[in-house]
Amino acid sequence: AQRVTQPEKLLSVFKGAPVELKCNYSYSGSPELFWYVQYSRQRLQLLLRHISRESIKGFTADLNKGETSFHLKKPFAQEEDSAMYYCALKTSNTGKLIFGQGTTLQVKP
C-alpha cells in the first residue's frame, strides 16, 4: 500500500538547534517526494521537492531509497520556522499526492 508516515506529531526545539523532521514512505515504484509547510494563518505551500535538490529557507531533504525516507533537515532552527510540515508522495502521472499526518515544529526562543 502507498503510505507516508511522519512519526512525530510535535517537535519542539530551541532556536539555533538542529532540526530533523522524519518522513518515511511505502511505495513499490519510483517515488517523487515533497515537503509542504503551513505557517500560522497561511495556506499550505510547497517548501521543496526532492527532484530539485535545492535548499529552501535553509532546509534540505535527501531521498534515501534504501531506507525509504525523505527527512527534512535544517542545521540551525529559527523561530519563524515554527509551522506545520507535511511530507507528500506523488505516485502517478496524475500528480495526486499522498500526505503524511504532519509534524508541528515549535521553535522556542
Place this chain on the structure above:
Amino acid sequence: GAGVSQSPSNKVTEKGKDVELRCDPISGHTALYWYRQRLGQGLEFLIYFQGNSAPDKSGLPSDRFSAERTGESVSTLTIQRTQQEDSAVYLCASSLGAGTPQHFGDGTRLSIL
C-alpha cells in the same frame, strides 16, 4: 486573484443536508485537485481533473460525494445527505499540469451538526 480561491470559507449545516463547495483555480492551471483534511490528520486525496480528460475519482469516499469542473475553470464539490463524519477542511489545489507543483487554497471548513 493571484491564488486559488475557495468559497465559502466556513460552512455549518445540519446532518442530512446537501452542501456545495466551490474552487476557483489559478488562471491557466489545467490540473485541479480536491483533498479533505479531518481534524488531526493529513490530507486525503478526493478527486483530480486534468483538462478535458475523465477525472480521477479514486479518492471519493462514497457515492454521496461528487465533483464537477467546466473546462479549465471553476470546480464544485457536492456532498449529498451530509453525515457528521464529513466534517473536515476541504482543500482545493491547482497546478499548471499533472505533476507540477500544486498551489492550495485556504480551504472550506465544513461542520455537520
